[in-house]
Amino acid sequence: MRSHVRTIVVLAIALALIGLFLYNVNLWGVLSAIARARPGWLALSFTTMIVNLAIRALRWKFLLEPLGTTTFASSFRATAVGFAANAVLPARAGEVIRPYFLARQAPQDTNGRMSATGAFATIILERLLDTITVLVLLASLVFVFGKDLAGANPTAFAVVKWAGASAGLISMTALLVLFMLAGDPARLGRAMSRLERVLPSKLAGLLAGIAEKFARGLGAIRRPGRALTALAWSFPLWLSICLGIWSMAKAFDFAIPFTGSFLLLALLTLGVAVPTPGAVGGFHEAFRVGATMFYGAPNDAAVGAAIVLHLFSIGPSLMLGLFFAAQEGLNLGTMQRLADQAEQGHTA
Numbered sequence: 001m002r003s004h005v006r007t008i009v010v011l012a013i014a015l016a017l018i019g020l021f022l023y024n025v026n027l028w029g030v031l032s033a034i035a036r037a038r039p040g041w042l043a044l045s046f047t048t049m050i051v052n053l054a055i056r057a058l059r060w061k062f063l064l065e066p067l068g069t070t071t072f073a074s075s076f077r078a079t080a081v082g083f084a085a086n087a088v089l090p091a092r093a094g095e096v097i098r099p100y101f102l103a104r105q106a107p108q109d110t111n112g113r114m115s116a117t118g119a120f121a122t123i124i125l126e127r128l129l130d131t132i133t134v135l136v137l138l139a140s141l142v143f144v145f146g147k148d149l150a151g152a153n154p155t156a157f158a159v160v161k162w163a164g165a166s167a168g169l170i171s172m173t174a175l176l177v178l179f180m181l182a183g184d185p186a187r188l189g190r191a192m193s194r195l196e197r198v199l200p201s202k203l204a205g206l207l208a209g210i211a212e213k214f215a216r217g218l219g220a221i222r223r224p225g226r227a228l229t230a231l232a233w234s235f236p237l238w239l240s241i242c243l244g245i246w247s248m249a250k251a252f253d254f255a256i257p258f259t260g261s262f263l264l265l266a267l268l269t270l271g272v273a274v275p276t277p278g279a280v281g282g283f284h285e286a287f288r289v290g291a292t293m294f295y296g297a298p299n300d301a302a303v304g305a306a307i308v309l310h311l312f313s314i315g316p317s318l319m320l321g322l323f324f325a326a327q328e329g330l331n332l333g334t335m336q337r338l339a340d341q342a343e344q345g346h347t348a
Helices: 002-022 027-036 039-064 072-088 094-108 116-145 154-182 185-197 201-217 224-251 260-272 282-295 299-327 332-343
Strands: none
Touching: 002 282, 002 299, 027 299, 039 072, 039 116, 039 224, 039 299, 072 094, 072 299, 072 332, 094 116, 094 332, 116 154, 116 224, 116 260, 154 260, 154 282, 224 260, 224 299, 260 282, 282 299
8 A cells, every 4th residue: 555655646746747847838849849959969869878877787797796796797687677667667666676686697697696685785885976976076067167157047056056065965974884884794783683682583683684785785885995996987977977968958959068967967866866757757857947047948949858868868778678677577567566575675
């Protein structure tokens, strides 16, 4: 029942955001803007989406090394499946499906079974690295490349700076906490086992085992050198994403410099944080607001560009992910059940 209520709420939010996105929009003007978009820049934007998926898989493979060696193919397949699930299922279900799918593949690559719980810890680490990278790019725009934006819309620019600073502080704090947890996974397991004093011993033992596996999954940041390498992987990933955003702006003839994509990227990151299937609504409105408010793009053209960029951003991973999932006998219903089970703590 709770899952159904959550789905209804998420869909209601998505519909509200779509309504806001399309409010007072000339649909014929949107279609005309899409038809006039320059195909060469569109092709470049689409290509970056496939490159992004490959870089994500390579970075994840590196983060997984403390758990066991896996192949790029398995990492790529699991990454595609996870992002495909995010595109069609609510509440970012792909984040828990991805490590499960990898754990199914891992016995083919390693000497033992890779823990889905440990793999999930690396996804949390990925999100922190992503956030830090996006904030670094945003800071470079705010303090170096885009000082003139403050004059275009001082209030909005101040909000962006405040949100970026707050998110940076939270991210660094979270990274520090994870670093402490990763330091001694066995000790964390022993500490959690003391829950036997207040919980049944079987349940306390289960929680202790999960906690230890989770901490082992953070092995990539146990040594500062590995953590910095993982962060270094994040910059080509997000610069490639920025290239895709900028190429879309060029396709629609928006007067946005390449560094302007850093601001649009930060706004899109906020938009996709709304857990609608495929980030529908939040993604679109974030791009429209950024392009029109800060760079003076025509509203109908910005709506068209947002629609095409969103289709490009989810298209490759959706097609590849559904194909790889079908090869393993997984359909959307099965993936939703897996996500529900993981949320309830029945998968590890």
